[in-house]
C-alpha cells in the first residue's frame with residue numbers, strides 16, 4: 001500500500017537513517033525501492049540487491065563533480081541522475097560515488113555511465129527526502145520490496161508548516177533582554193521544535209523580527225567561519241533598541257541540509273571550495289530553507305506585518321510569499337573577521353545578500 005500521509009514520510013526518514021530500505025511510488029510510476037548509501041553496510045546492501053546488478057541514484061551536483069554529467073549543476077544540483085549497473089559497482093564504489101570526502105583518498109573505479117530515469121518523480125522525491133533526513137543524497141535502487149512505500153505527497157505534507165502549533169511558553173531572561181519570553185512550536189509530523197523569543201511589549205508598531213537559522217558551530221561553539229553567533233546576539237540587541245520584536249530560532253541547520261552535511265561542506269571548504277560550490281558538490285541546493293514555518297509562527301503570535309532584520313532578500317520574499325507583509329528590510333551587518341571574510345564575500349557575490 002502506498003502511504004501519502006505525513007506519518008509515512010516520518011517513518012521513511014526514520015528507516016533511511018537506520019539503514020533500512022524504503023520505496024517511493026509516484027502517481028503513474030512503478031515503485032522505486034531505495035537503500036540510502038550512507039547508512040547501508042555491506043550485509044544490508046547484499047540483502048537488498050545482488051552485487052553488480054544495482055544502479056545508484058545521485059544528484060546532478062554530485063554527478064557533475066564526478067564528471068558523469070556535463071550539465072551545469074549549480075542551476076539545479078538536486079536533479080536526480082542514475083548511474084547504470086556495472087560489475088565493479090560494489091559497496092565501496094557506491095560509497096565513493098556518494099561521499100565527496102572519499103574523492104581524494106579513493107580513486108573511483110569505473111568507467112560509469114548514466115542511464116535514463118524511468119521513475120523521475122520518485123527519484124526527485126528521494127533526493128529531497130535524503131536532504132530532510134540529513135543524509136548524503138545517494139541511493140542504491142531496485143532491490144527487494146521494503147516495508148514502507150510512500151507517495152511523494154507524503155513528503156510535502158510532512159513539511160507542511162500549517163501543522164505547527166504553539167506548544168508552551170515561559171519567561172526567559174536572556175543576556176541583553178531580561179524581560180524576554182520564549183514560545184515553543186511543534187508539529188505532530190516533524191521532529192523540529194522551533195522557538196520564538198519575544199522581546200519587549202507590543203506598542204502598535206510592527207515588531208522588529210529576525211529569522212535566525214540554527215548554526216550549532218556559530219551559535220554555540222563560537223565558530224569564526226560564519227557570522228551567525230554575532231548576528232544572533234546583535235539581533236537581540238537591535239530588537240531591544242527598537243522597543244519590541246521577535247527572534248525566531250529556526251531549526252534549519254546548515255541552510256536546511258543538517259549539521260553533518262554542513263560539516264561535510266566545511267570539509268570541502270577546507271579544500272578550497274566556497275560555501276556555494278561546496279553545497280553543489282555534495283549534491284544539495286545552495287539554500288534549502290523554506291520560510292513558511294517562520295510565517296506560520298508569526299501568524300500564531302498574531303503578527304501579520306513585520307520589519308525584518310536581514311541582508312537576505314530571499315527571506316523577505318519567502319515570508320511575503322507565505323502571507324506576512326514585510327514593511328521594511330533592516331540591514332543586519334556585522335564586522336568580518338579573517339576567517340569569515342571569504343564567506344561573507346561569497347554571500348554578497350553569489351547568493352544575493354545585500355552586504
Ligand SMILES: Nc1nc2c(ncn2[C@@H]2O[C@H](COP(=O)(O)OP(=O)(O)OP(=O)(O)O)[C@@H](O)[C@H]2O)c(=O)[nH]1
Nearest residue numbers: 213214215226252253254255262265275310311312
Ligand atoms: N550549508 C552551509 N550552511 C552554512 C554555511 N555557513 C553557515 N551556514 C548556515 O547558514 C545559516 C545562516 O545563514 P546565512 O546565509 O549566514 O545568513 P542568512 O540567514 O541567509 O541571511 P541574513 O539574514 O542576512 O543573515 C545557518 O543555518 C548556518 O548553519 C556553509 O558554509 N554551508
Ligand SMILES: [Zn+2]
Nearest residue numbers: 215218226228
Ligand atoms: Zn553559522
